[in-house]
Amino acid sequence: MAEGFTLPIQVIESDGISAWLTEDHSVPVVSLAWSWQGGAGLEKAGEEGTTALMASLLTEGAGDLRAREFADALRDDAISLSFDSQRDGFEGGFRALRDAVPAALRLARLAMTAPRFDADALQRVRARAVAGARQVMETPGGQARRAFWATAFPDHPAGRPTGGTAESLAAIPEAAIRAAHARQIRRDGLLVAVAGAINPAELRALLTTLFAALPPGAPEAPPALPPFIDFGSRVVPMPFPQSTILFGQPGLAVQDPDWEAAQVMLRVLGGGGFSSRLMQAVRVQRGLTYGISAGLDVLYGQALITGGLATQNAKVAEALTVTTAEWRRMAEDGPTEAERADAIAYLRGSLPLQFTDSRRIAGTLLSLRRNNRPLDWLAARPARLAAISRDRLAAVASRLLKPDGLSVAIAGQPAGL
Incomplete structure (x- = not known):
């Protein structure tokens, strides 16, 4: 990096999971980010947006907490927790005050292992996603992006909208969302990165607490990217x-x-x-x-x-x-x-x-x-x-x-x- 600036990185391992850690106790905050391969790259044609819907629903209630109760639990401890489906991967992460890390771990673990997928939450999240997809396609920017990627990669997931189309989002059944969760949230294939006020011993325990209950195995690899089609x-x-x-x-x-x-x-x-x-x-x-x-x-x-x-x-x-x-x-x-x-x-x-x-x-x-x-x-x-x-x-x-x-x-x- 720039002269005089360093970023010490430690490799921490626990139960077969490795994490890169930058330890810094100057501010009592811990940030954790993790990912798997997969994401929208594992979706079939016509099911675009399934993994994105699933990602949004993970924080809309889990375990015995319905959506509002889950949101209240996050807010009460000032925890930021999110999941995101990408073109070729799936990410999760949280940021919390050091004292709130146990609560963040409990909620993140619940979200991954026991999402509720309640009908009212699905209806609300789906409606928001459909409205967003329609709004994007009403703009020249949205239309240009859709045309570019669909023409460059017509027979590959890279050519499809990561967040889905209004039509695909409206048609996705709950069973497909549950299937996306089952194939994506796995015990293996994890990449983890951590920064903030946490030491190696604490991180080892955290890794076990957060990920040990996930089902074994890794998500499938998305299909390799084919050659770019020069479409003029x-x-x-x-x-x-x-x-x-x-x-x-x-x-x-x-x-x-x-x-x-x-x-x-x-x-x-x-x-x-x-x-x-x-x-x-x-x-x-x-x-x-x-x-x-x-x-x-x-x-x-x-x-x-x-x-x-x-x-x-x-x-x-x-x-x-x-x-x-x-x-x-x-x-x-x-x-x-x-x-x-x-x-x-x-x-x-x-x-x-x-x-x-x-x-x-x-x-x-x-x-x-x-x-x-x-x-x-x-x-x-x-x-x-x-x-x-x-x-x-x-x-x-x-x-x-x-x-x-x-x-x-x-x-x-x-x-x-």
Whole structure:
């Protein structure tokens, strides 16, 4: 990390479960995050949103506590407990004051082992999810995202909405939700990360208390991500004065040795706010959009290079022409030495901001574990970044960026397209 900043990580094991721990007693708070593989990636076509509904219902009553009683128990001890279904995984986590950790453990264990799935709770959560899905699809952004992913991966769960559609959510039976719970919440395949005011002995006991009662076995692995389909452009007509544009192309594997070099290169191209080339060319110099960005989007152990912007319908063609030109310029020449230095200085200097509270620390540790990073990944990152030369960045840009292969989904009424 940045010079003078360290994040000591301990590996704690108990009953076959390992956790990464960053111990810090300066504030009496404990944050715990855990995950499994699976999530929406295990859903069948037509059952999109089943795992997301299940995740929402886990905190809507468990054991002998109905929804309101469960919520009251969380509130009384200021416990934050949540579950989330993702494209290729499923996460749980809580944050609590140190004195409230026993209560947090009891409620989290109940949620995972004895969810009620009461009919009234299901009706309420389903109605909220259906309304949200409909609202998303009423916007150009929602339509552009749906078109992009569905066209890039038409026969894979990655091409389907993680949270489901209004139609799929309305049709999901309770039995499917219970089946999703049974396949996802398991004793094995767990990745755990912890930060805050807890010592190793206490964490070992916590791991046993929280997870020992889960059924044995691990969730199935979701299907491997197939090759990205280069679909050119796809327009979803919508009567809006602006169009929303999502563009992308294949990227690289999370374990690729050029991963960090790609991060640096893409920060120069599209991830550096007003300093990025895309922002300068598309917004500052031509006023074609309020904002444009591009970066790595990780799913199923792979990363696509994706980006987006919104602009007036009459300016869509020009905005895409300028974007493609900057894509090509980076692919052909790479960044300048000054751009390389600025990007690396930012990435090194901003690292401590990711670790300002226990929840963010636990979340970052869990992401490292999901990406199969070694224990010293963070400690060695500044030296790895500093060693990336301009020539290497130019080679990575030439290898990855495909200006003639950008796939573009547009929702709106773009002129001339």
